[in-house]
Every structure is written in C-alpha cells, then in structure tokens.
Amino acid sequence: MRRLTVLRSPVGAASAVLLVVLVLLAVFAPLLWGDRAAAIDTDAIGQGPSAEHLLGTDQLGRDIFYRVLVATRLTIGLALLATLIGVVTGLVLGSVPAVLPRWAARVVTSAVNIAVAFPGLLLALFFAVIFGTGTTGAVLAIGFAIAPSFARLTQTLTASVSGRDFIAAARVCGVGGFRILTRHVLPNIAEPLVVNATLAAGSALTAFAGLSFLGIGVQAPSYDWGRLLGEGLNRIYVTPAPALGAAVAVVVAGLAFNLFGEAAAAGHRQRTRAVTGETPHPAGEGPHDGLLTVRNLRVTFPGGVEPVRGVSFTVHDGEMIGVVGESGSGKSLTALAVSRLVEHPGTVTADTLAFNGKPLHETKDQELGTRLAMVFQDPTTSFNPTQRIGRQLAEVSEVHQGMSRKAALRKAADRLGAVRIPEPEHRTGQYPHEFSGGMRQRAMIAMGLMGEPQLVIADEPTTALDVTVQQEVLRLLAQIRHDRSAAVLLISHDITVVAQTCDRVLVMYAGRIVEELPTDELFEAARHPYTTALLKAVPDMDTDRDAPLAVIPGRPPEPGEIGPGCPFAPRCPLADEQCRTEEPDLTTLRDGHRVACWKSESELAGVR
C-alpha cells in the first residue's frame, strides 16, 4: 500500500494518468493506426491542418497526426531501452567497487568520477559519433550518458548503507561480498534508485528526441517524435502544426516522466523525514502556585496519537526534580512542551501551563530565553559546528538582552569560567569540535547561564557521556541550583542518577505520571508496581550478582497503542479486571506522595 502514496498527490495522480495513456498509445496506436500513418497520398502533399488531417500531411501526403500517435511506441520504447542500459550499467559500475579488491575499486570509482564531470548530452553526442548514426548508436549513446550519474548515485547510497551495523553483522557471520550486495545493500537503496530511474527516463526521452532531431538518431523510414519534429521544422513558417504536434508530444511525455519521478521522490522524502514545523499552542489559565505550574498537559499528534496524556506537576523555586521514564513515556515531550519547543504537527494543550506566575503562551520569547535554560542530550548536535563557541554563547545575550557584541563575548568567557572550563577567554575562540564531549555539555549549560535562568531543563544531559564526566555535569547542575537558587528539571532514564541528585521524582509511564515521591523515600516507600519493578530491574553497584535480575515482562506501549485501563496492567503482576478496564487517576497518598494505582498499600507491599 505504501507504494501507492505517490498517487495521493495531485501531481502524482495526474502524471500517472498521463503515463498510462502513453503506454496504451505505445501498445495500441501502431495496431490501430499503423496503416493510416503509413498511407501515402500523392493528392495531399504538404497540406496544413484540416478536418481530414488534424495536423496536416507531410511530403508524401501521410497524415502527421496519426504518425505522431504511432511514433509513441518507438519513442517511448527507445527511451526506456536507453534508460535500462544506463541504469544497469550505472548500477553495476556503482556497486562493484563494494566487492572488488581495493585497487580495482579505486579505478572504477575514479573513472565514474571523471565521467560525471561531463554534461550528459555532451557524452551522448560523443558516443553517438563513436557508435555511428542510427537507432542502435543513439540508444547506446544515451544509455552510456545516463550511466555515470547513476553510478555515482548508487555509490553514494551504497556507502550510506554500508556503514550500518547489519552489514558488519553479516560480514562477521561470514556472508560473502556479492551476497551482501544483493541481499542487504540493493534492497535497502532500491527506492531512491527507482525514483531516479523514472526521472532518467524523462531526460532520455527528450535527449533522444534531440538526437533524432539533429539527424543522428532514428533514420528513415523509421520515425520517432524527434524525427517528426525535424521534418516539420523545415516548414514551420508555412504550417506550424506538423512541428508543434511532435513538440507537444515530447513535452507532455517528458513532463509525465519527470513529474511522476518528482512526486515519487517527494513521497519518499516524506516517509524518511521526521516531523518538522512549529505551532506550539499552550492554553488556559489557573492558579499560579509555583515557578512552573503544569495542569493537565497534553501533547497530541494527528491521527489521535497522544504521547503526553494529562500531566500535572509543580516545580518550586530552587527545587531539583527528576523525571524518570523509558523511551515513549512522554518525558522529553513534556519538557519540550514546557519550553514551547513542540514542533508541528504536535499540538500542546493544558488547563494551566504557567511559568513564573504567567501563562506560558503570554511569556515573551525574550523573557523565556533568559529565564529558562534548556540542556539537550547530545551536545554535539546542539552547537553550530561552523561558529566559534564564544559567538554562539554571546548571541543569546545580544538577542535577548540587547548587549553589545563585545560585552556579550566578555560575558560568554565569564560563563564558561563559571562552568569550570579552563582558560575561558581562549576557549571562546574555539570551534565545537575542539571541545570534548563533557566540555561541550558544560558549554551548553554555560549558554543557559547567559541569561539569569530560574529554571534549567536538562533532558538526558549525561546519557551520551562517560561516568566520570557524567558526575561532573551532575555536580555542575547541583552547583547552579545551589549558587543561583535556580530550579532544575532533570529528565533521565536512569533512576539511580535521579535518586542521587534530585529532591523529588516523577515517574512517567505511557504519557502519564504514575508516581511522584520524595527521592529519599524512593527505595523504601515507592508504591506503584512500575516504580518498584524498575528499581529491581536495573542493576547497580550493589546488586546481588548471583541472583537473576528482576524482569518486567513485555514492553512499554507505543503512544498509539494505549487503550482503556491502566497502561501498565499487561505487565503488572497485580493487575485485575478493574486495572484492565479503568485507568486510575494520580491521587495524593500523603503530602508529597502521589500514585496512580488501584491497588491498596497492603497488596503493593507484597510486590516490593
């Protein structure tokens, strides 16, 4: 079904219809009108358009309209044949380097690289001279002219797939080079290749018409559109119709191929691309009792998928709060919604979403930019690789605080010093790649400190880092909180990291908070079966090495799979009928401890 997506766009559908018409004409026109197109009528030589001859007649009195229709077969057939030759040659040239010995591969690659440098039509003319004038020569010429760019495309795509682990895995298993190519590489690059072959067919068609028009393509008595165009052109000032008929046919067919290819390519891009765009839409107002107040926050995507389903929590000044959850639990989207960074087509709604006592959607960008700092997981992709670190930090203050360039740069150096980066003045002049991973993450935090942040949201800030560096970054966050009494919202999949650094933990599962409790109660008083299972399932430095690790059966549900009932019920040892049909609300157990579970404390004590 996936392959039919191209037909859903108007351009794709229209070009597909045209292609079908062309194919029907190619198959049936010579059968139906072959005789009429060949019929010589000495009484009607060189006539203009008339009711009898729609596009007039040629030097021998043959009807040009029917000749154009009949020529469809030869024109399309030759174009496709040339494309086939080009694509197969290109495919071979592009993929053999993967299986050849290194020196031979290099020779082939260089040859392709040189050939790519010449324009296709020039190559076609060159080959046409070599192969001689005539249909065979022209087909080979255009085929070989297409080959280099196709070979290059195949090479590039092959290279991108060859780096993937499944190729290495197959190699380790002893799978041969040729088999890897046919079984693993080609199927994974087929889609873009097919799209490009369609585009190549369009250009082959026009190139072929060009060659025939110049007289080095199809030779009389055969005729294709190019040849008809050439014949008609001689008298275009007397009767334009004969030349225009063939010209229109070339244009329409060329467009049909190209547009279909473009539409297919667009469909392909759409499937491979992640969601982009932006329309954050926070709404609502309510009591403002903390630095960050979130009530009934929801993030929805088209198709009814709701990865965040009614999340409520409060962050007070100077508090450090941990959000724990697995991938798909909605923890990162919650953070993005709070920072107004949820991208289109995601929609954010909430009964209350207030920062510093003001609804978030009324907060000015400038204020948010300086009062709220965001630290992402991967410091490598969070910096612009082509700009000096100092510039990127300074930009924050230039834009949000209206500082001069020089003052902003001085502040950047000061902040780099604050996150304990040695020689900060010197470091401001360096590029991101000159920083180590931990250093980049600290620079990212320093960027957050360019304003006067009251809240630092750190989304898996240490996941990409090594333990020793992780500890430094976590210490730094604790330090910022201590020195500036800023609140920190630390998002992590690692419950041990959160337990070590935070005051309170929010445990998220399937888009909801299932438990909220103070960290010092985490190991003794956690109530939700998911929290307790998680604590047992993750090995730490004190785990019993002789006992098997506790296992949570099954897997977390995808955002689209959540039905009625508690989403953890399928994996929960305590689940009963009520759990499977009704979703429990997050209810307050005692001060600072909330849990969403139907089971009573005595039952839960049994699983802990």
Add this chain to the structure above:
Amino acid sequence: MSELVFTGVTVRFGHRTAVDDVSLTVPSGQVVGLVGESGSGKSTLAATAVGLRKPTSGHVRADGKVQMVFQDPYSSLDPRMSIGNSIAEAMPRGTNRKAEVARLLELVNLDPGRAADLPARLSGGQRQRVALARALAGRPKVVIADEITSALDVSVQGAVLNLVRDLQRQLGLSMLFISHNLAVVRYVSDRIAVMKDGRIVEEGPAARVLDHPGHEYTRALLAAAPRRTTRLEAS
C-alpha cells in the same frame, strides 16, 4: 577449550593510535567485562577479534568461531530481511535451517512463529534477542557483546542481561562483554578489564578489581558510578 587471546594488538588510524599494544585473554568459558570511556578503544579492539578491522601490529587468536552482537538492534538487523532469514544466513552449510531457526528463537525466548516477521514489527529488546540468536547460529565458541544493552529501555535491559548470562553458562561460551556501564559489567563478568586511551590499565578477577582497584583510573570510575546510597552534592 575456546580461548580468545589478544597479543600485543595495536590499531592505528593515520597518526591516531586507537588501540595501543593490548594483550588480553578471555579464558575458556568465562566472561571478561571490558569497561572504559567512549573513545578508549573498546569497540576497535572488538572489531579486530571478528576481522572487521586488521590490527596494525600484533595478532588475535581464537579457538573456534567468534561472533559478535552489536550495540544498536535498530541498525544491526537488515530492515528488509525477515528475522528468520537473518538468523539462517549465519548458519553453516548443510544445516536444517527451518528447524534451527525455530530452535534458536526458542532459545532466546521468542515465539518461533515470528520467523517471517520483519525487524520493524519487533521491539528493541526482541530485536536484540534476534541479534543474539543470529550470533549463536554460527555455532561460535567465543561471543563478543559490544554495548548490547545501551540502546535498550531500562525495563527490558534486565531480561537481555539474564538471557546473556544463562546462554553463556548453558553453552559454555567465552565472552568479551563490552560496556561503559560499570554496574552492568559487574553483574555479568567473571573478570574485568579497564581500558583507557587505547591501553588496558587493569585486569583481574571481578571481585578483586571492584573491591581493591589497583589503578587510579579504576578508582575514579568506581567513585563516579552512581550509587543509590550516596548523594551527589554541589562541589
């Protein structure tokens, strides 16, 4: 006997030395955990054992076949090939493929009826089990596990670790278990080797390395590993 022995292995990329004169033995039927920071050369060392990279000098000797399980189960399985075919591909010639695929899927606790599924229909944990089954299909004596739980959700990580431990004991495999997560390495390993800047700075029985670390870097790693009982305060 199925040892894996690295002798004076050095790997250079241009001027950079990724692995520097490493000698390490994975004794028959034991698990050696290899810890170290990213970029310390762990994965490069593993690549020399399965022939994905040639050592610049030194050599690797293994008695019997060596197989490898990769970090990311989302990229280590061909998305266009059914999991049954992926597993069968690694089998020696002349095996009854269908029966063997079913046996291996059973072994890693997956329904043999899913052999025709494409990887996209499996969760991360299930994919990693398929990758494990594929590694076992080649009847290896030595298995290299390179960060195999790093890409998994924490709630499924435990199941994969249990499985790895069971299979290793059941089949008597020798295993090089690479991870940056000290707690995970501690849980599965008989011996622990610590790598830094391409060199093995310490190696020994797990209990000894963890309780009485000899190298300063090992001590730093142990001190930095997050623990439940300690709180990290602003320094």
